[in-house]
Amino acid sequence: MDDLDVTSMMEDLRKRLKPYDDPRKRISNMPENGMGKDDILNHLSQYAESENQPWKLGKVSGAVYHGGDDLLEFLEKVYHIYSQSNPLHPDIWPSLTKMENEIVAMSSGIMNGNEAVRGSVTSGGTESILLAMKTYRDYYRSAKGISNPEIILPTSAHAAFLKACDYFCMKSVFVDLDDSFRVDVEKVKNAITPNTVAIVGSAPSFPYGVMDPIKELSEIAADQNIGMHVDACLGGFIIPWAEKLGYHTGRFDFSLPGVTSISMDTHKYGFGPKGTSVLLYRNSDLFQQQIYANGTWQGGIYFTPTMAGSRPGYPIVAAWAVMMLMGRKGYEESARKILETGKFIKNGIHNIPGIRILGDPLWVIAMASENAGAYRIMDMMGKKGWMLSGLANPPAFHIALTMRQTYPGVKEKFLEDLKASVDEAAKGGKTEAGMAPVYGMASALPEEQVRFFLKNIVEWLYSQ
Ligand SMILES: Cc1ncc(COP(=O)(O)O)c(C=O)c1O
Structure with missing residues (x-):
């Protein structure tokens, strides 16, 4: 990639990621006198009006999983009641602890857990995964004296597991996928060491x-007497109903004796606002390792179940409220709609020459193309307003279907635009817009250089 490419890529990224980057409108100092409430609200509304359009039109992969007007109005009311709460103070807000326990119990119930299951609500999938990995590190240090812990990860496992290994000084041991993009079981067996x-x-x-x-x-x-974490961050509120709805998932929950922890995100298909995930352990021995407790601090007795100290109570209460509102029937119904949309889109893709689906997915559908080039197709889709996720090794992209794609006409429009994009991409040309060139570049450079480049992009993003 030459200098010119990098310059034009950065220019395009600037337009997309920093569209308000007008030096005359930059706020670099706190105003001497506060602004009026109406002015502030107008300011926010202007941002939100354009930014909410893509997901409202169903053109975004994942990100907003429900977003229905009725639900949002309901959540605003919940916010009004609980905006000031903080579970760090269970004496001030005991109802928060009660609701958190009820979220854990309800989640455990749909994962076939029994009364021995323990857990907590975290700030999101990443925190659930970080905590679960820290728990296994500490548990097996004490149970087996392992001081150089290793985690066995399918190459498709979420980056949060690598972050956990990075943060908590654990070794990640990658295992390849088979032709169906599922981890290869024999290779997992072979990857086990006394430090796993x-x-x-x-x-x-x-x-x-x-x-x-x-x-x-x-x-x-179970055979090796080691932990088994099921990352159901994406699937936790869909797969429990999939078999009943006629889709095959296989067993995945606490009904399997070897499963020792599960993460499932209330802020994805649980339809809560951002800021919650549920982390469940099979028993209290594991959960004990997650808890931080300090009885000698000058600031007093201090304990937290998760990473944060103070935590916003509102997302927890909102997650509880959505679960109570939806009930099992409500989640089953939304899973049915999303899975049916997945089936429709998969069938449609099978009929588009020049693009293929990776593996046999249900509602998160990854696509690749040898002729047209996955990133070029993603680029063309981007020009038609679709915000899809790029994948690497092999070059591909996916759409994670949400309730937004179950609205009338969206799935048909997706297929129409996809077909046109594949045709346009097959004609060649380089990728020009959005994240597509970044993916293209990342696939062409050595790992160390990509990391260096990405860190600089993040620093640029977080600088005025
Ligand atoms: C399977 C899986 N695990 C973990 C995560 C991380 O979740 P979060 O972004 O809430 O931290 C995601 C996010 O998409 C995911 O899909």
Whole structure:
């Protein structure tokens, strides 16, 4: 990639990621006198009006999983009641602890857990995964004296597991996928060493939306007396109903004796506002390792179940309120709509020459193309307003279907635009817009250089 390419790529990124970057309108100092409320609200509305358009039109992969007007109005009322609450103070807000426990109980129920299951609500999938990995590190240090812990990860496992290894000084041991984009069970067996503390399986995986063979993985974990974490951050509120709705997932939950922890995100298909995920453990021995407790601090007795100190109570209450509002029937119905949309889109893609689906997914559908080039197609889709997620190794992209794509006409429009994009991309040309060139570049450079480049992009993003 030459200098010119980098310059034009950065220019395009600037337009997309920093569209308000007008030095005359930049706020670099706090105003001497506060602004009027109406002015502030107008300011926000102007941002939101254009930014909410793509997801409202159903053109965004994942990100907003429900977003229905009725639900949002309801959540605003919940916010009004609980805006000031903080579960760090269970004496001031005991109802928060009660609701958190009820979220854990309801989640455990749909994951076939029994009364021994323990857990907590975290700030999101990443925190659930970080905590679960820290728990296995500490548990097996104490149970087996392992001081150089290793985690076995399918190459499709979420980046949060690598972040956990980075943060908590654990070794990540990658295992390849088979032709169906599920982790290869035999290779997992071969990757186990005396330092292995846990195996990870996704239900389903972020990139390809396919279920790892959780049953087989859990049998290995049980046999080796190590942990088995099921990452159901994406699937936790869809897969429990999938088999009943006629889709095959295989078993994935606490009904498998080797499964020792599960993460499932209330802020994705649980339809809560951003800021919550549920982390469940099979028993209290594991959960104990997650808890931080300090009885000697000059600031007093201090304990937290998760990473944060103060936490916003509102997202927890909102997650509880949405679960109570939806009930099992409500989630089953939304899963039905999303899975049916997935089926329709998969059938449609099968009829578009020049593009293929990776693996056999349900509702998170990854696509690749040898002739037209996945990133070029993603680029063309971007020009038609679609905001899809790029994937690497192999070059591909996916759409994670949400309730927004179940609205009339959206799935048909997706297929129409996809067909046109494949045709346009097949004519050649380089990728020009949005994240597509960044993916193209990342696939062409050595890992170290990509990391260096990305860190600089992040620094640029977080500088005025
Ligand atoms: C399978 C899976 N695990 C973990 C995560 C991380 O979740 P979060 O972005 O809430 O931290 C995601 C996010 O998409 C995911 O799909």
